[in-house]
Amino acid sequence: MVVGDVTTGTDVLIIGAGPAGYVAAIRAGQLDLDVTLVEKEAYGGTxxxxxxxxSKAMITATDIAHDARHAEExxxxxxxxxxxxxxxxxxxxxxxxxTSGVEKLCKANQVNLMEGTATFVDEHTARISHGGEGQGSETIEFEHAIIATGSRPISIPDFSFENPPVLNSRQALSLDxxxxxxxxxxxxxxxxxxxxxFAKLGTDVTVIEMLESTLxxxxxxLKRxxxxxxxxxxxxxxxxxxxSEWYEPGDGIRVVAEPVDGAAANGGSEAAIEEERLELDVEKVLVAVGREPVSDTLEIENVGLETDDRGFIETDSRARTSVDHIFAVGDVAGEPMLAHKGSAEGQVAAEVIASEPAALDHQAMPAVVFTDPEIATVGMTETDAEDAGFEPLVGQFPFRASGRALTTGESDGFVKIVADAEEEYVLGAAIVGPEASELIAELGLAIELGATLEDVASTIHAHPTLSESVMEAAENALGQAIHTLNR
Known part of the structure; x- marks a missing residue:
């Protein structure tokens, strides 16, 4: 028997319980709003x-194995x-x-959790379809809605994720x-x-990229x-x-890769194009060409919303869409598609709905790549600073001059700080090397607080630590570095 449709009401309907949605829900609950959080799969999202x-758990585990195997020195x-x-x-x-922690935190903040898939009926009504036979659906009337439906892996022609040898990142992280x-x-x-x-697990890895370099x-x-x-x-x-395609010649699969613009690059020579054509015999293929927003499941046209040509929902600095009482946060709201950006947007949206003075400021938004070594950036690059009318002043410190980096066996890379030459305010930073993801926070705080190079350089850092490299990069910009030659 199908459960009959019932109607309930809520101050704030949040669709999607990833880092943007659940943070918005908890913050809205803290602000004494009646909150309903709808998730179709698992709390915590992608x-x-x-x-x-x-992915970070697997990176940590494989690093341990690889480091142990290569620690002869x-x-x-x-x-x-x-x-x-x-x-x-x-x-x-x-x-x-x-994920269980997220669920407990939501309940502790009086968030009403609901499993199902939400679609808009009109500007103040949504239908929640519950999964499973006989589960039915229900209608929710809302004063405000926050769309936090996230993103999904992009597929490419002839490489369907339904075929076992073809993997997306989620499937790759679950191999046994x-x-x-x-x-x-x-x-x-x-x-x-x-x-x-996978290379650290012992897999023979080949990367195919349409552009001329990585990242x-x-x-x-930073990439070098x-x-x-x-x-x-x-x-x-x-x-x-x-x-371009894959097929099964016998054991494993064969992946075919074509040169980009091969005909034009080789004057139309079919023989030359054939020479550049690649055929790779592998066991599996991982497609990791990016992610796309999940906005096509919501029937947003029923509330008068449209997406851009990439499927993103446009918002202002308060996470508000073109419909005043509807907000969008996280990956569905556009680049950069970062979890911490989504969480910040979720907090802003909840506070705006509660009539709090809130807006998102991207100037100190960090970005991290958990490669080996890690890359982390925040604020402006040297080029960005020039384009914005500043005269950039740059300081840099190599990890090979860091005692702590040498004691970890990881001394590739550097810390780079970009400042305004006139006022010496920190404008941006980039780090490639050990623990870059952790070190970048100090420089993000410097930008947020309007700190100068002198503020960073005169802050006494514990020795021996990697964070000393941040201090020395600031000193290098001022011509005062002790452990590297000054520019």
């Missing part, structure tokens, strides 16, 4: 269940055995702990055995992170140590190629 957290000789099923089980335990060989399509942050994970959007000096480390791991790269 980030906690299938993306940020599980420290006098350590080991050859650890890897139980991938056990590793994935540990990863899943971490995920379960976090290590593939002997793997083709990775895409050298962005997801492709590069997972390429390193588009990052400066060459990552590419060199990938080469050291035995990862092969084929740039300016696109994966």
């Amino acid at each position: 980030c906690l269940n299938h993306g940020c957290i599980p 420290m006098g350590i000789h080991a050859d650890p055995a890897i139980d991938l099923a056990g590793m994935v089980g540990w990863k899943d335990d971490v995920v379960d702990q976090l 055995s290590v593939p002997d060989s793997l083709a990775v399509v895409g050298a962005g942050y997801i492709g590069m992170e997972l390429a390193s994970v 588009p959007g990052y400066d060459d000096d 140590p990552v590419k060199q480390r990938a080469n050291d791991l035995g990862i092969d790269f084929h740039f300016e190629h696109t994966a």
Whole structure:
């Protein structure tokens, strides 16, 4: 028997319980709003269940195995055995702990949790369809709505994720055995992170990228140590190629990659194009060409909303859409698609709905790539500063001059600070090297507080630590660095 449709009301309807949605729900609950949070799959969304957290767990685990295997210069000789099923089980335990924590926090803040898929009926009504036979649906009337439906992996023609040899990032993180060989399509942050994970597990990894280098959007000096480390791991790269098809010639699969604009580049020579055509025999292929917003399931036209040509819902600095009482946060609201950006937007949306003075400021929004070594950036690059009318003053400190970096065995990379030459305010920073993801927070705070190079340089940092490199980079910009030559 189908459960009959019932109607309930709420101050704030939030669709999607990822880092943007659940943060919005908790904050709205703290502000004494009646909140209903709808999630169709798992609390915590892609980030906690299938993306940020599980990938970082696997990165940590494979780093431990790889470091133990290559620590001879420290006098350590080991050859650890890897139980991938056990590793994935540990990863899943971490995920379960976090997602159950999210659910408990929501309930503790009086958030009404509802499982199902939401679609808009009109500007103040949504229909929630519950999964499973006989579960039916219900109607919710809302004063405000926050769309937090996130994003999903982009597929490419002829590489359906329904075919077992073809993987998206979620499927790759759940394998129970290590593939002997793997083709990775895409050298962005997801492709590069997972390429390193599998290379450290002993997989023969080949990366296919349509552009001419890895990690588009990052400066060459930041990418260079990552590419060199990938080469050291035995990862092969084929740039300016696109994966066009795959088939099963026998054992495993064969992935075909064509050169980008091959005909034009070779004057139309079919023989030359054929020479550049690649055929890779691998066990599996991971497609990691990016993510796209999930906005096509909501029937947003029923509330008078439209998406841009990429499927994003446009918002202002208060996370508000073109319909005043409807907000969008997280990946569905556009680039950068970062969990912490979504969480910040979720807090802003909840506070605006509660008539609090709130707006999002992107100037100190960090971005991190958990490659080996890590890359982290915040604020302006040198080029950005010039474009904004500043005269940039740059300071840099190499990790090879850091005592702490040397004691960890990880001394590739550097800290770079960009400041305004006239007033010496910190405008931006970039780090490639050990613990870049942690070190960038100090520089984000410096930007947020309007700190100067002198503020950073005169702050006494504990020794020996990696954070001393931040201090020395500021000193280098001022011509005062002790442990590296000043510019």
